[in-house]
Amino acid sequence: MIDVQNVRFTYDGANFALDGVSLHVRKGEFLCILGGNGSGKSTLAKHLNALLIPDEGTVKVQGMATADADCTYRIRETVGMVFQNPDDQLVASLVEDDVAFGPENLGVPTDELRERVTQALEDVGLSGFERHETHALSGGQKQRVAIAGVLAMNPAVLVLDEASAMLDPRGRAGLMRVCHELHERGMTIVMITHYMEEAAQADRVVVMERGHVALEGTPDEVLVQARALAHLNLDVPFAARLSLDLRDAGIAVQPTVDAGKLAREVLALGKAAGICAIADANAAAPDAADADVDFPTCEGNADAPALIEFQDVSFTYDTAEAKRQRKRKQAPAARQAKWGNSPDSLWAVRDVSLQVRRGEFLGVAGHTGSGKSTLIQHMNGILKPTSGRVLIDGTDIASKGAESKVRGSIGVVFQYPEHQLFAETVYKDVAFGPRNLGLSGEEVDALVRSSLDRVGLSFDELAEKSPFELSGGQQRRVAFAGVLAMDPQVLVLDEPAAGLDPASKRSFLQMIARLHDQGLTVVMVSHCMDDLAAMCDRVAVMNEGRLLGVGAPERLFLHARKLKDVGLGTTEPQAFAEALRAGGWPLEQEKLYTEKELAGTIAAVCGAGSSENDAAWPSPAGSEGQVIE
Template sequence: MISCKDISFSYDGKVPTLSNVTLDIADGEFLCILGGNGSGKSTLAKHLNALLVPDSGSVEVDGLNTSDPQLVYDVRSRVGMVFQNPDDQLVATLVENDIAFGPENLGVPTSELSQRVADALASVGLMGFEQHETHALSGGQKQRVAIAGALAMHPEVLILDEASSMLDPRGRHGLLKVCQELNHAGMTIVMITHFMEEAALADRVVLLDRGRIALEGTPEEILTRADELHSLNLEEPFACQLALELKRRGLDITPHVDEESVVTEIRAAMGRHIETSLCDKTAASDEAPQSSDTAPLIQFEHVYYSYEKSTRERARRRKKNAPATQAAEWGNDPNAVWALRDISFDVHEGEMLGIAGHTGSGKSTIIQHMNGLVHPTQGRVLLQGASMADKHVNETAKTTVGMVFQYPEHQLFANTVFEDVAFGPQNLGLSANEVTERVLEALRLVGLDADEVAQKSPFELSGGQQRRCAFAGVLAMRPRVLVLDEPVAGLDPAARTEFLQLIDDLHARGLTIVMVSHSMEDIATHCDRVLIMNKGSIVSLGTPREVFASDRDLKSIGLGLPAPQHMARLLRDAGIPLPHRRLYSTKTLAKSIVALAAGGVA
């Protein structure tokens, strides 16, 4: 279907982004392309549908040379592409118009358009959203619309460039299910991802490193090679990580990429030590959760919020939508009047609070209340005991609570890094010396060398450096609370680890952190407390151990467990007596398994 022969490409004519890449993609194949940030993955993807053409070498799609301008229409009608950031792809104000845009430009008859739009929306679980404005959707909902727009064109090849990075666990599962169904029906799928569990489902995996193909083979051949993956800033799937950790601890387990195979290996290795009667024992080392005795910095008191500002419009929508329409498959109600419903909780000084929930559950709406970007339709938000409805308190919140949005590098705007980071402090009316002091301090806190980057354009920096620069711009305001909305989305595993360590370091310095994330592992590992949202309401609030002790409630609202907890459940289902109410990490789970294998108690 696609043939890349010795292609090379450079954006500036000097530094090569791709070098001598030769790759054939078979008709009907499911190919996964992996690589660290900056390895050339997106650049290669753009060559596959003639968004870019090689400086040398050739790309052919179904026999059509992408360098021939007369064939570009034919190439793009065969190859649909979904970008990492949906805002780069949405073109219309209404959902149905955006999805219809591609098919219309392919000349699809009007009589067929509505059915294509309906089918595409059903595929991504957004039935009922046809008349919604695209700008008012959450990040995950926008991504689904972008995917639906590509599907509505009925391409022969579908390219997904980190298309699942902004989706919740149910959304990722739904997208993979759709891709597998399309692939089984004959569509060629090319998926770029940093989620190794997604890569494990492909027919073939290709790893890029500095614009060249470094490794190529089946998932089982490639994703079990831990040392080589780590050298490329990647990681193994969790099942393989656990198997390798068990091997290091003396249990002879062969690494596999799929969970079922590893569970089978562990069960066989456990042998006679499996005694189901031990299943409900809880280790004495499991400590009771500690309640916080610190005063709340931010308080939500029975907060309701609606994007429909008038009482009359809210009443009209409630009446209009009284007969329930078909619910969206991935956990959203397209006709919901309230974005937030009766929200009450506190954020305590010095804690790290994680917020999770399905796409459109109200996570971003909650955090926008924390520094007064939006205000409750009903209820109150308090900052240090004072209502943010007060103009002075609301102004104070802008400096007390620092906000870092999804894709924080999009917050950059100035000519130099120094000017960008200095913008906030300058607007506080500080002296030039104080501004300089804050800029240097903020750059140091995020691990950037001021001598090296201060006078550079922020747009000359690497993606990881841009994100650090955006963090610095917020930290230069010296906030007491740092609110992060999906701070590590789209980063490769190595960069993700670095940024999470940066967040941990800031927290250790006394900064209060609120982190929104779709990663259950990140929240379980790094946060003191976890708040779970569903359809605008709080369904759970407690320590990670309390929230993740059981997967029943989480699964019902489209969220998953952290990978170690999920694997522990699979092992218990296989008869291995692991305690139920414990929060596992890879190492503690492996330690418990090895203890059982030795005839002890986990």
């Protein structure tokens, strides 16, 4: 289907983003491309549908060379591409017009066009959103519109460049389900991702490093190579990490990327050891896990003062319609949405009462469109409640003069914070906020220096550089520094690690943890339950604009099924623990397991005696450290 031969490409004439890449994609294959930030993944993807043309080498799609201008139209009709940031791809003001744009330009007849739009929106869980305005959608909903727009063109090849980065767990699972359905119908899928669990579902995995192919093979061959992947700034999937940990402890399990397969092996060992009755990871989980533990509603340090307080806050982007509904005293019957909230939902936030306590780390979770971003934009007056009150240090944010004071004390970092950059030098960008607060030149200079230092950047090396010449990770840190230079009391973060490779993500989250340790109050929106469980004092869960619950992670993430019902989930170790409980393994009911605790518990129960069978399974290639040329 696609033949890439010895491709070299440079943006600046000096440094090669692709350096001798050869890659062959078979018809009907599901290929996953991994790599750290800057490894050349997106550049390679843009060569697959002639958005970029090689400086050297060739790219052919069904025998058509991308360098042949006469073939460009047919190549782009054959290969559909979804970009990492949906705002780069949306072109129309209404959802249905945006999805129709591609097939309409292909000359698809009107009746068929309507069918394609309807089917594509159903595939991505947005049925009923046809007349919604694209600008008013959440980031995850925009991404799903972009995916639908490509699906409506019926391409032979679907290229997804980090298309799941802004989706909630249910959305990611839904996207993978759609990909598998299309793959079964014969479509070729090329997926670029940083989620190792998505890569584990592909037919083949290719790992990029500095513009060339570093590793290639099936998921079970590539994704268990822990040291080699760490060298490439990547992680191994949870199941592979756990299986390798168990092997190191002398437990005879097959290294695998399949959590279900690993659970069945562990249950079989448990049955042989006489500690569980069955060896079935798919058995019905006991009801006690969710029934015996109340869903948390507050918790945390009740003695700490409330720095931000929401009092029965509701917000709608359509105030006129809200007034009409109040007069009618009724709302339209809500339709059941496939991946998120109902398309009939009017209120982005509804009757939320919540406190953010001084010095705490509060996480915010929720499905795509649940109101997370709307909620946090109330924290410094970007949005004001349609009803209810938001108090900052006891002052109503809607009161006269409160807004300017609040915006200096509460810093908001949006999704893709590097999009906040605008000045000609790093210094001017970081200095913009404090200068507008009327501070002196010496005070501004000191804040710029300290802010860059706090995010791990060198003032001397970067101050006079253009922020647009920096790497993506550096740009994101500069944007953070610009917020920190305002000397805020609270740092509010909306998906701050989205789109980063695993190593960059770890470094970034460690930086946020350090800022919290230095005394900042932090509010962080995230779709990653493991990050929230590891970092937060409390987690607030939003569902269809309402606050479902808020509490300590060690209690909240025990409710695996309730969280799944609202499009989320529990942590990966806890999900595995639930699978073992379902098979009769007597694990503690009210304990949130970490990966280390889970491995230790399994090893202690099964014992090292099972290692006599270990010879049946050879060590995975590269698991002891593969040298990457």
